[in-house]
Amino acid sequence: MAAWTYQRRSSRAVPVGDVTIGGGAPVSVQGMTKTHTVDAEATVAQIREMAEAGCQIARCAVPNHRAAEELSAIKSGSPIPLIADIHFQPGLALKAIEEGVDGVRINPGNMEDGNGLRQIFNAAGERDIKVRIGVNSGSVRPRKGLEVDQEAEEARQDMAQLMVNEATDCCRLAEDIGFRNIVLSLKGSDVTTTMRAYRIAARRTAYPFHLGVTAAGPPRESIIKSSIGIGGLLAEGIGDTIRVSMTGPPVKEVEAGIRILEALDLRERTGPEIVSCPTCGRCHMDLADVVREVQKRLEGMQTNVTVAVMGCVVNGPGEAAEADVGLAAGKEGGFIFRGGEKVRKVPASDLVEALVEEVERLE
Amino acid sequence: MAAWTYQRRSSRAVPVGDVTIGGGAPVSVQGMTKTHTVDAEATVAQIREMAEAGCQIARCAVPNHRAAEELSAIKSGSPIPLIADIHFQPGLALKAIEEGVDGVRINPGNMEDGNGLRQIFNAAGERDIKVRIGVNSGSVRPRKGLEVDQEAEEARQDMAQLMVNEATDCCRLAEDIGFRNIVLSLKGSDVTTTMRAYRIAARRTAYPFHLGVTAAGPPRESIIKSSIGIGGLLAEGIGDTIRVSMTGPPVKEVEAGIRILEALDLRERTGPEIVSCPTCGRCHMDLADVVREVQKRLEGMQTNVTVAVMGCVVNGPGEAAEADVGLAAGKEGGFIFRGGEKVRKVPASDLVEALVEEVERLE
Numbered sequence: 001m002a003a004w005t006y007q008r009r010s011s012r013a014v015p016v017g018d019v020t021i022g023g024g025a026p027v028s029v030q031g032m033t034k035t036h037t038v039d040a041e042a043t044v045a046q047i048r049e050m051a052e053a054g055c056q057i058a059r060c061a062v063p064n065h066r067a068a069e070e071l072s073a074i075k076s077g078s079p080i081p082l083i084a085d086i087h088f089q090p091g092l093a094l095k096a097i098e099e100g101v102d103g104v105r106i107n108p109g110n111m112e113d114g115n116g117l118r119q120i121f122n123a124a125g126e127r128d129i130k131v132r133i134g135v136n137s138g139s140v141r142p143r144k145g146l147e148v149d150q151e152a153e154e155a156r157q158d159m160a161q162l163m164v165n166e167a168t169d170c171c172r173l174a175e176d177i178g179f180r181n182i183v184l185s186l187k188g189s190d191v192t193t194t195m196r197a198y199r200i201a202a203r204r205t206a207y208p209f210h211l212g213v214t215a216a217g218p219p220r221e222s223i224i225k226s227s228i229g230i231g232g233l234l235a236e237g238i239g240d241t242i243r244v245s246m247t248g249p250p251v252k253e254v255e256a257g258i259r260i261l262e263a264l265d266l267r268e269r270t271g272p273e274i275v276s277c278p279t280c281g282r283c284h285m286d287l288a289d290v291v292r293e294v295q296k297r298l299e300g301m302q303t304n305v306t307v308a309v310m311g312c313v314v315n316g317p318g319e320a321a322e323a324d325v326g327l328a329a330g331k332e333g334g335f336i337f338r339g340g341e342k343v344r345k346v347p348a349s350d351l352v353e354a355l356v357e358e359v360e361r362l363e
Numbered sequence: 364m365a366a367w368t369y370q371r372r373s374s375r376a377v378p379v380g381d382v383t384i385g386g387g388a389p390v391s392v393q394g395m396t397k398t399h400t401v402d403a404e405a406t407v408a409q410i411r412e413m414a415e416a417g418c419q420i421a422r423c424a425v426p427n428h429r430a431a432e433e434l435s436a437i438k439s440g441s442p443i444p445l446i447a448d449i450h451f452q453p454g455l456a457l458k459a460i461e462e463g464v465d466g467v468r469i470n471p472g473n474m475e476d477g478n479g480l481r482q483i484f485n486a487a488g489e490r491d492i493k494v495r496i497g498v499n500s501g502s503v504r505p506r507k508g509l510e511v512d513q514e515a516e517e518a519r520q521d522m523a524q525l526m527v528n529e530a531t532d533c534c535r536l537a538e539d540i541g542f543r544n545i546v547l548s549l550k551g552s553d554v555t556t557t558m559r560a561y562r563i564a565a566r567r568t569a570y571p572f573h574l575g576v577t578a579a580g581p582p583r584e585s586i587i588k589s590s591i592g593i594g595g596l597l598a599e600g601i602g603d604t605i606r607v608s609m610t611g612p613p614v615k616e617v618e619a620g621i622r623i624l625e626a627l628d629l630r631e632r633t634g635p636e637i638v639s640c641p642t643c644g645r646c647h648m649d650l651a652d653v654v655r656e657v658q659k660r661l662e663g664m665q666t667n668v669t670v671a672v673m674g675c676v677v678n679g680p681g682e683a684a685e686a687d688v689g690l691a692a693g694k695e696g697g698f699i700f701r702g703g704e705k706v707r708k709v710p711a712s713d714l715v716e717a718l719v720e721e722v723e724r725l726e
Contacts, residue, residue, distance in 0.1 A: 032641065032643050033643065033644060034641070034643055034644070034646070035644060036644050037644035038644075043644070060643075060644055061643040061644030061645045062644070063644060063645045063675075067644060085643065087677045088677075107677070109681075110677070136681070137681070137682075137685070138673075138677075138679075138680075138682035138685065139677065139681045140681075189638050189671075189682055189685065190628070191594075191598070191626050191627055192598065192627055192628055195598050214640075215638045215639060215640045215641075215671070215673065215682050216638075216641075217636075217637050217638055217639045217654075218637060218639060218651075218654050218655070218658065221622075221626075221636075223586055223587065223590070224586065224590045224594070224619070224622050224623060224626050225626045227586070227587045227590030227591045228590045228591065228594030228595060228597075228598060228623065228626055228627065231554075231587070231590065231591030231594075231595055232591060232594055232595030232596075232599075233595075234591075235554070235555070235558050235591060235595045236599070245640070245641040246641055247639040247640065247641055247642065247650060247651050247672075248641075248651055253641065256587070259584075259587050260587060260591065263554050263584075263587050263591055264554055264555060264591065265553070265555055273580075273584075274580050274581060274584065275552050275578045275579075275580055276580045276581060276610040277577070277578045277608070277610065278395065278579075278609055278610055278611075279397050279610065280395050280397055280424040280448065281396060281397070281398060281399050281400035281401075281406070281423055281424035281430060282424045282426045283397070287610060288581075288610050288611055291581050291610050292581070295581065308552075308578070309610075310501075310578065312426075314450045314451075314470070314473070314501075314502065316501075317501075318472075318499070318500070318502045318503075319500075319501035319552055319577075319578050322500070322501065322552065
């Protein structure tokens with residue numbers, strides 16, 4: 001609808017299986033399994049559920065060698081690219097790469113072994129897979145013996161700067177051996193630090209970004225923090241792939257990620273969008289009830305249409321006319337709009353039915 | 364916690380009763396009543412509920428003269444400043460000002476009468492109250508006979524530009540008669556248009572901004588659109604007062620607004636913040652269950668503390684140590700952190716109890 005489109009930050013294109021991250025590719029939605037990775041069957045089943053919900057890249061924790069050994073089985077059962085999430089032990093990343101994953105994610109904050117990191121970048125380079133350098137505020141360590149620039153003393157006070165420094169140091173280590181299939185993430189457990197870290201990094205590097213607010217909490221809290229952090233950055237043009245973190249089922253994380261992209265017109269909807277007013281002293285019907293009824297009736301419908309449900313004559317006709325199909329309630333009944341034109345006047349009792357009929361005509 | 368603080372856009376300070384909007388004042392949360400304004404008793408009762416939930420400014424729709432006549436009764440019963448929301452009829456705004464409201468909101472898109480607008484600004488100036496010039500994409504009209512600048516043809520394609528033009532034209536009309544107690548809002552029904560409109564306006568005017576995404580829809584949709592739109596702008600330093608629009612009870616709107624501010628550290632919490640990890644293949648307990656239990660136990664607690672509930676040793680100890688009180692689960696039981704120090708090792712069965720005990724010690 002909007003004539004204006006995003007000016008997205010230009011970033012390097014990094015392929016992950018058949019999905020491309022960065023380089024102008026559509027922003028992808030990632031998810032992470034919560035099963036024990038040693039249970040390949042349960043893990044594949046969960047990845048399938050996530051993929052069904054719209055997830056485009058799956059990630060599994062690989063806490064030990066036994067888990068790493070299951071990766072080729074998981075990979076062959078997965079309908080989407082598979083990333084191995086590795087902490088502490090470079091050897092596990094090497095094993096995961098051997099098993100044929102599409103990428104690994106490492107956390108430089110807990111992998112201080114420069115040789116181990118070089119081996120990972122070398123192995124990833126040979127197989128042409130990607131490495132996400134995933135910094136988390138929870139494991140950022142004070143810099144030891146590294147070259148310290150002028151801003152370092154100030155930056156020491158600033159978690160966002162520390163995170164970016166840790167990421168760029170690790171990038172340099174990869175670049176020194178010619179490896180550049182890198183995706184970066186800079187996740188803080190508070191929204192402000194996270195956004196600030198990505199903004200700083202956006203000025204300092206061209207690698208694509210994986211966005212997320214880590215440890216965002218239970219669903220009610222996560223949805224707000226993730227929408228602000230991920231959505232706010234995307235609205236500035238920053239971000240190439242996203243993952244919503246939530247203490248809850250992985251499918252809910254995927255759905256939240258998709259809704260954030262849809263809200264910013266960065267992903268085509270697979271069903272109707274309901275635009276509805278909050279109601280006020282001007283409204284003469286129980287609009288929340290009408291909206292719930294309309295939602296129920298349109299559930300599962302695959303048409304990508306905007307449906308406006310408005311309670312009065314102030315913004316009602318305008319919003320209703322901007323939408324593909326709209327309802328503007330009045331004192332007695334209301335008006336149905338289609339494609340910007342008022343098409344019917346209907347009594348209150350028939351409003352939902354009339355609206356649904358008009359939507360169905362667009363299918 | 365963050366050493367870095369927001370660089371907020373500097374804006375003119377506009378007093379509304381005992382609340383100041385702009386000029387560096389804390390970002391305030393507004394709400395709108397959904398009762399019929401002619402029912403002063405029900406309206407006052409709803410404002411009291413909203414104020415109880417943390418709402419700082421209340422707004423009532425004034426669709427007709429009978430509603431306007433109730434405003435002094437509503438004002439005297441309201442514990443927070445009262446704004447009259449006026450469309451179409453300048454006379455209703457004049458009547459509302461006479462009745463003693465703390466401000467009026469007008470929509471220039473449906474009040475084309477320049478003389479009527481001038482009368483409103485004059486009356487507001489005499490009583491020293493504020494006027495919100497509240498543009499909505501649903502009622503933006505093509506510009507008729509107004510001076511058109513060079514960008515106008517291009518802007519015609521761009522709803523965000525049209526909205527800003529409508530707002531600044533109306534500001535000029537007020538300034539011509541010396542009135543400057545203005546707050547601006549530029550609400551689009553899609554997030555992108557809304558954010559873009561405020562960003563353009565931020566470069567063109569110093570008036571404080573009331574942020575919102577209009578007709579954001581039912582709670583599930585609204586929370587995402589509002590968090591991105593309002594939260595994303597606030598994270599850029601833009602915005603002085605906010606209102607979440609939601610097809611649902613006004614108290615829910617207020618609560619969502621407060622959570623957006625809290626997530627950005629723009630409003631002091633009145634209770635504990637739970638930071639919890641999403642869990643993954645590394646987690647050996649049902650963390651979602653632990654989090655729900657912790658939430659239940661901490662409900663109603665007034666202490667402004669951060670409580671981390673982490674499922675493993677990767678980010679667990681780091682996050683748990685960054686929080687005021689934290690729990691990092693291990694294979695058997697876990698560790699409790701306080702003030703960055705590991706203070707206790709406890710078996711799984713006692714984790715919640717031990718965590719709550721530590722939080723209670725901070726009360």
